[in-house]
Structure formats: C-alpha cells, structure tokens
Amino acid sequence: MSRKPAQESTKPSQATLAVVLQIRDGTLQVLLWERAREPYRGSWALPGGLLAAGETLEDSIRRHLAAKVDVREISHLEQLATYSDPDRDPSSWELATAYLGLVQLGLDPDVPGDTRWHAVDDLPETAFDHGEIILAGRERLRGKLSYSNAGFALAPPSFTLGELREVYVAALGHEVSATNLRRVLERRDVIEPTGERRPSGRTGGRPAEVFRFRDRQLAITDPFAALRPRR
Amino acid sequence: MSRKPAQESTKPSQATLAVVLQIRDGTLQVLLWERAREPYRGSWALPGGLLAAGETLEDSIRRHLAAKVDVREISHLEQLATYSDPDRDPSSWELATAYLGLVQLGLDPDVPGDTRWHAVDDLPETAFDHGEIILAGRERLRGKLSYSNAGFALAPPSFTLGELREVYVAALGHEVSATNLRRVLERRDVIEPTGERRPSGRTGGRPAEVFRFRDRQLAITDPFAALRPRR
DNA sequence: TCAAAAGTGTTGAACGTACACCCATGG
DNA sequence: CCATGGGTGTACGTTCAACACTTTTGA
Numbered sequence: 413m414s415r416k417p418a419q420e421s422t423k424p425s426q427a428t429l430a431v432v433l434q435i436r437d438g439t440l441q442v443l444l445w446e447r448a449r450e451p452y453r454g455s456w457a458l459p460g461g462l463l464a465a466g467e468t469l470e471d472s473i474r475r476h477l478a479a480k481v482d483v484r485e486i487s488h489l490e491q492l493a494t495y496s497d498p499d500r501d502p503s504s505w506e507l508a509t510a511y512l513g514l515v516q517l518g519l520d521p522d523v524p525g526d527t528r529w530h531a532v533d534d535l536p537e538t539a540f541d542h543g544e545i546i547l548a549g550r551e552r553l554r555g556k557l558s559y560s561n562a563g564f565a566l567a568p569p570s571f572t573l574g575e576l577r578e579v580y581v582a583a584l585g586h587e588v589s590a591t592n593l594r595r596v597l598e599r600r601d602v603i604e605p606t607g608e609r610r611p612s613g614r615t616g617g618r619p620a621e622v623f624r625f626r627d628r629q630l631a632i633t634d635p636f637a638a639l640r641p642r643r
Numbered sequence: 644m645s646r647k648p649a650q651e652s653t654k655p656s657q658a659t660l661a662v663v664l665q666i667r668d669g670t671l672q673v674l675l676w677e678r679a680r681e682p683y684r685g686s687w688a689l690p691g692g693l694l695a696a697g698e699t700l701e702d703s704i705r706r707h708l709a710a711k712v713d714v715r716e717i718s719h720l721e722q723l724a725t726y727s728d729p730d731r732d733p734s735s736w737e738l739a740t741a742y743l744g745l746v747q748l749g750l751d752p753d754v755p756g757d758t759r760w761h762a763v764d765d766l767p768e769t770a771f772d773h774g775e776i777i778l779a780g781r782e783r784l785r786g787k788l789s790y791s792n793a794g795f796a797l798a799p800p801s802f803t804l805g806e807l808r809e810v811y812v813a814a815l816g817h818e819v820s821a822t823n824l825r826r827v828l829e830r831r832d833v834i835e836p837t838g839e840r841r842p843s844g845r846t847g848g849r850p851a852e853v854f855r856f857r858d859r860q861l862a863i864t865d866p867f868a869a870l871r872p873r874r
Numbered sequence: 875t876c877a878a879a880a881g882t883g884t885t886g887a888a889c890g891t892a893c894a895c896c897c898a899t900g901g
Numbered sequence: 902c903c904a905t906g907g908g909t910g911t912a913c914g915t916t917c918a919a920c921a922c923t924t925t926t927g928a
Binding site: 572573574590591594612613615616617618619620621 | 907
Binding site: 803804805821822825843844846847848849850851852 | 876877878879880881882
C-alpha cells in the first residue's frame with residue numbers, strides 16, 4: 413500500500429469535472445465515460461482531469477472536455493462547487509471542482525468509444541462522488557430554468573413552442589403548458605418570434621410559429637419578487 | 644526571485660477563505676485582517692489559510708477562522724466558489740475556495756489586533772482578489788435573504804420587526820417596510836411571535852411584539868413562482 | 875391629549891395557472 | 902368536414918407593495 417508519494421499528504425491534486433447535460437430522446441442526459449481501470453473499474457465517471465500550471469479551472473475543464481466532445485458545442489458553462497472529502501478518491505487525495513455544461517438539443521457531438529450519454533433519471537453505477545455531483549448539476553439547471561434565460565443553452569437555435577415545451581418538461585421533470593410557457597417567456601422578453609412558421613406534418617394541425625431566444629448569454633430574468641427595492 | 648519551489652509549478656496550493664458578514668452599527672460589515680508582509684503589505688485580506696491533509700474544505704475554513712473569531716458564533720457557513728486565476732497571488736500558484744459566513748447581530752466576537760470589521764460599502768484597499776470575493780459574498784447573501792430564511796443567521800435570537808427591518812435594510816441596501824416584511828415572513832412561516840413584547844422607550848410608542856425565526860437551518864422558503872409543477 | 879411607534883385593513887398591480895374557445899392545416 | 906395541433910381570451914389565485922387608518926404607549 414505505498415501508492416501515495418509523500419507529496420500527496422501535504423498537497424492535494426486539483427481536478428476539474430464537468431456535468432455536461434443535453435436533452436436527448438426527450439430526456440435529460442449526462443455525458444459519462446466508462447472507467448477501464450481501478451478504482452471504480454467499469455463504473456461511469458464525469459469527464460475531467462488535472463489542473464495544469466498556468467491555467468484557470470475553467471480553462472482546465474474546457475481542455476479536458478475537448479478530449480470528449482467538440483467544446484464549441486457547449487453553449488453554457490458555469491462553476492458548480494468544489495468537492496473535498498479526503499476520501500472521495502480512495503487512491504489519492506484529490507479536490508475536484510465541478511462545472512455545469514449545457515449542449516443544445518439536436519447537436520450530436522462525436523464522442524470516444526468509452527463515452528456515452530446516460531439518462532440522469534436512470535444512471536448506471538457511478539464512480540467516486542460523481543452521482544451526487546450529477547444531481548447537483550441537475551438541480552442547478554432546474555433553478556436556472558425558472559429564473560433565468562438558461563433555456564437558450566438547451567434549446568435548438570429556433571423552435572416551436574411545442575418543441576420548447578418538451579425541453580422544459582425533460583429538464584424540469586414535470587408537465588409544462590406550452591401556452592403558459594410562451595406567456596412567461598414572452599413577458600420576460602426571453603424569446604422572440606423569428607417570423608417563420610413551421611408547416612404542419614401529415615397529421616395536420618395549424619402551422620406553428622417559430623421562436624428563438626433573444627440572448628445567448630445567461631441573464632437573470634426574474635428578479636426575486638420578494639423584498640425587492642421600492643420603485 | 645527563487646521563492647517558488649519547483650513543486651509549485653505542477654501543483655497549486657489549496658487555500659480556503661471566508662467572507663464573514665455581520666450587521667454592525669446598522670451597516671453590513673466584513674471581517675478582514677491587515678497584512679504585515681508582502682505581497683499586499685498593509686492591505687486587508689480575508690481570513691483563511693492552507694488546506695491540511697485529511698480535512699475537507701469546510702473543516703479547513705472553520706479551523707482557520709477559529710484563529711480570528713469564536714467559530715461557535717458563526718450561525719451559517721456555505722461554499723461560495725473557487726478562484727483559480729494563476730496570477731491571483733503574485734508570489735505563488737494558489738487556488739482559493741471561498742466561503743460565506745454569517746454572524747448574528749449583537750454578538751461581538753473577540754478578534755486579534757490585526758483584525759477588524761469593515762463596512763462592505765466602504766472597503767479599504769484589499770489584497771489579492773479579495774475585493775471581488777467580498778462582493779460575491781454580499782450578492783449571495785442578498786439573494787438568499789429574498790428566497791430563504793437566511794435572515795436567522797444575521798438577526799439576533801429574538802427581535803421586534805423594527806429591529807429586523809434594520810437588518811434587512813443594511814444587508815439589502817434598500818428600504819424595506821416593516822409592515823410588509825412581517826407579512827412576507829409570517830406567510831412563509833419563517834418567523835413566529837415569542838409571546839413577549841418589548842416595552843416602549845422614553846419616547847413612547849406602542850410596545851412591539853417580539854419574534855424569532857422558526858428555524859436555525861437554512862431552508863428555501865420561496866419555491867420559484869415560475870414554471871413550478873402543476874398542483 | 876399629543877407625538878411616537880407598532881400593528882391592521884384594504885386596494886391594486888404583477889405574475890402565473892387553468893381552461894374554454896378559436897384558428898389553420900391535412901386527409 | 903373532422904381530427905389535429907397551435908394560438909388567444911379570460912378568469913382566478915397568490916403574492917407583494919403601498920398607504921391610510923387604528924392601537925398602545927410615554928410624557
């Protein structure tokens with residue numbers, strides 16, 4: 413049992429991890445790779461790796477993600493939290509800073525052979541504390557969908573309200589009415605009509621208006637109702 | 644210029660910092676200590692220090708804080724974010740994970756001679772990226788005051804609504820009406836009357852009811868109004 | 875009996891939800 | 902002309918801000 417160099421007992425290594433989420437097949441999925449080595453051989457882990465000299469944590473997670481997906485396809489990236497339980501990795505002392513990354517519906521980045529998307533509601537055996545981290549990522553996403561324009565990062569560039577509804581249903585895990593979703597997002601000036609409309613399919617139905625998100629940067633749109641400053 | 648051991652170029656040190664906030668003299672203040680050495684000699688810094696083997700980040704910040712204040716007087720502690728700019732410390736490569744700590748009004752912990760409370764609205768020269776971190780702590784507090792029971796961590800154990808109003812005004816930085824504050828917090832079941840009442844002072848006035856927070860643990864009280872699940 | 879401080883009642887606006895109804899299309 | 906899916910109108914509930922008014926006290 414001498415796999416710990418002396419250095420490790422005075423300085424942890426610093427890793428970054430990313431919870432990359434995308435709506436696929438109508439469910440919220442996370443990008444995981446299968447470990448080929450101990451510890452947690454055969455379990456599924458979040459992409460990431462060690463911090464290198466001269467880079468920030470965000471640089472680092474972007475660099476490691478580049479090995480798994482085309483990073484240009486990540487529409488939003490934000491820091492979640494840093495996990496520090498000394499026993500989180502049984503083989504070495506390692507801190508991990510987790511990020512949340514979002515990919516728009518419809519993209520299908522190439523991924524390596526060991527890497528696959530998994531439904532967050534039906535995770536396989538996960539490595540280390542990654543299961544907990546994935547759930548933390550989902551909770552962060554759910555909150556942001558409610559009080560910000562975060563939907564832009566999951567929805568395709570343009571969409572009908574029926575399509576957007578499916579995105580919100582999959583991410584939030586509960587029913588959402590397209591009618592009311594439209595009104596909420598329009599009142600907040602988060603979405604706007606493109607002017608186009610989508611022709612109806614063979615089953616008929618009125619053609620749907622096509623919308624897009626007004627902004628591609630995260631913005632808080634719902635200043636808290638309570639305890640707001642006087643007008 | 645040989646103060647960097649070779650080790651530092653492959654592994655950063657890991658520090659913890661705390662933004663400890665308290666309402667003092669009717670303003671939101673933060674606990675800082677004055678640096679006696681370079682770099683940033685004479686500037687004011689957040690309390691904290693290096694992570695030790697076998698401890699979590701939260702253990703670490705509690706241990707370092709113990710050197711500055713009585714840790715039992717910290718009513719709430721939560722992780723803020725991890726700062727990783729390679730140049731944030733000009734003398735060494737160091738990551739810092741910042742925490743937000745809150746102290747109830749009225750306590751006056753003993754602090755060392757180099758340590759003092761400063762109004763967040765009127766900060767002295769701050770060291771490293773600590774100025775930015777303090778503002779991030781304030782923003783986190785402001786959000787939580789609106790949608791959670793975080794007030795318990797700033798308010799004294801029992802209080803009148805006039806007193807609680809002053810706490811919210813100082814922390815939020817805008818006017819708050821005691822009448823409406825009461826209704827919001829009572830409806831959310833965040834505060835409850837103790838049954839006592841505070842006799843009026845020499846200037847007269849109706850005696851005030853005394854309240855307390857129902858809970859001493861952080862709880863989200865205002866589930867987001869938007870996009871909530873159907874009932 | 876008046877000023878001060880606290881508490882109550884009430885109104886109105888903003889925001890979301892629910893649901894009935896209308897519109898445009900394909901077969 | 903009817904089923905299908907999309908869009909609009911409207912009523913209602915909840916939440917909170919604003920403000921007038923009432924209560925209880927000290928001097």
